[in-house]
Amino acid sequence: MALPQAAALLAASLTLAVSAAAALADPPAAASRGPVSSGLTGPATVVSPPKTTPSGSEALDVSLSPECRVPGSKLYTLARLGAVKLALKEKRPVRVLTVGGSSAGLGASATYPVKLETALERSLPNVDVVVESRGMQGEIASGAAERLRNMVAELEPDLVIWQVGTHDALARVDADVFATALAETVQWIKGHEIDVVLVNPVYTASLADDEYYTSLVRKVQEVAEHEGVPLVQRYEAMRYLSGLSQKGEGHLLGSQFRLNELGLRCMAEHVTRAITLSLLQADPGAPLAPVIVPPRDAAAKAASPPPSILVRPGD
Amino acid sequence: MREPNAIDFWRGLALVTIFINHIPGNTFERYTYSQYGISDAAELFVFLAGWSIGIATRGRDGRPEPRLKTVLRLLSRTIEVYRAQITIMALALAIIAGTALVLDNPLLLEWHNAGGFFADPIQSMVGVVLLTHQLGFFNILPLYVVLIGIAPVFVLVARVSRLAALALSFGLYAASLVFEWNLPSWPGEGGWFFDPLCWQLLLVLGFVGEDLNRRSPGLRAKSKRLVPLGIAIVATGVVLAVFEIRPDPLLVPEPRLFFAFDKTYLTPARLIHFLGVLLAFQTLYAVLAPRLGPVTGYLAGLGRNSLAVFSIGSLLSLAAQLVRFRTGGGVFVDISVVGSGLIALGFTAWFVEWRSRKPRPSSPQA
16 A cells, blocks of 8 residues: 555544544544554544444444434445545545436535535545536436446546436336446446446335335345445434434424434435445455444344444444 | 428337337337337438428429418427427426325435436526426437427528538537537536537438438439448447447547537438438338338328327326336236327317317317
8 A cells, every 4th residue: 555545544543532532521542553464553443433323233333413313334345445545545536426326315505516525525534536427318227337437438437436326116116127237337437447436226114115115125135235335324324213213293294204304414424434434445355354344233234234334333 | 280291200219219219118119110220210201301391381383482481380380399399398307206195205205317407496497498497308309499499590501502501510510520529518517418509410410311311313213223322321230239249439649529429419420321321211101101001101200290109209208208108017017008108199189170270179169
């Protein structure tokens, strides 16, 4: 690992630690570091902040805004982001293309791409992040794949953040057809030395028992796992949040709409968190293997794969 | 009401194809010709619009009508199309929002580009009126508004010199491909789904094609000799589409849009394929029309009333999408929604003609 890259990562990890410290009353017994392949000291282990939830289950990720706090295992699975690391190393702006859904929630003061750019720049100090956003208009499965390829060719980003699955779910595209098209596209993007982060569709109560919908959400997870790309588990995160925010003050719209709002508002933060933590992933071949701690929450385990994040018991 | 003719027939077929293709994932999608070529019904629709402008701006004797009349006629049509777009956008957004409320399912709010509207209605409302905020599947009429809006320029130039009109149109097309010019989306980023600066070429080709077709029988004979070429292009298209063979847009040489397959910019591959389709099927109507019986009348009826049929078709395909989503889809649902949709399109065409036959349908007839 070259020095500038290591420096950038170190800076990133420090910011994370600092922001965690700011959010916490008690000092973080957080970031421990281990050696990486080149022998340089660099961050290899990220430890979730040592705050326990009242239920005694996994710690919330307190680097997030209070209303967006979700335990790490319900929020992301991480993987290496080589192209973004390279951009950081070469000290050039990181170009991000975010695809599918550009809203940031009702009455948000900034749009999702703006919020994302701000959040990323806050997490990666001294790095210029340029976020371009594109919506999908009518394409599903392999049609969406083709449209995405053209978008990527137009913008040539370092990183593609793809909120995927909503339109396919609405069109009831066969889950396997969907997964195949998604996997092929992810492979294509990666084949061009561009990073991908997948974001799965929203959680909403009326679809919680819809087998087809949950299978589609699972497919996104499987593809992310299989292709080794980070995943923002919007579905799990919102399901977690839905358990917290059921205090029903009178509202014209149903509680599902308020949850959806919250999900949209938190998304820039959630995506940023997954990206920043993914950047701290050790390079392949690093002597220090990721420490995988299985989630203690059995319910979460059923719906999500074991998190590949590096967590240490916080309590 | 005019008798069925080739233009109305093909336009009717394009409308049916668009209706079916706008219910993504449905069983019948794979039976539309869009699945077997590089170009699809949108190209046909725009080309025929140009052809119709050629017919509409001339008298029966083929002499062009006065220039001012042409400009006003096209302006009036632009306003009509614009009005249709605003109306169907309002209805579509209400259908999406209403269904999301009834089903208590905010996922529906993220329906093809609608999420931006519901999250930021203040800017998006302005965008809707400016045609810069478009929903998926509701992006053809904005293209039309611009195309018919700028059509007077091409029509009047073509009266002086068809070659000049073609050169102007082709120049704009080529420059847009090189420099990736497009009208902007707003709010949101990126450009229009159908780039009018590129798609205008098809309109002008249709318009000039109509002119040449009427004037020069020699050219018609020549183009008939090109049927085999057309068939070869169509066959190539089938192979490319079925095996999903297409250039990797990141590997093509610059200017990349000359080589990529991209609907937004009507890239050359799509254009060539469409021209191949035209050449291959130019004489097919004469063969089909007598053999299809009532189908010919049905499709021509849709084509004669294309704006109304397209508008209702857009809303019906949205409704069909929501029904499919709610019920989980399946062949039976698909047969029901597509079947009732096709009946409703036929009724729309009939109803529009009935209304125009009866100037005041609400007042009792003597």
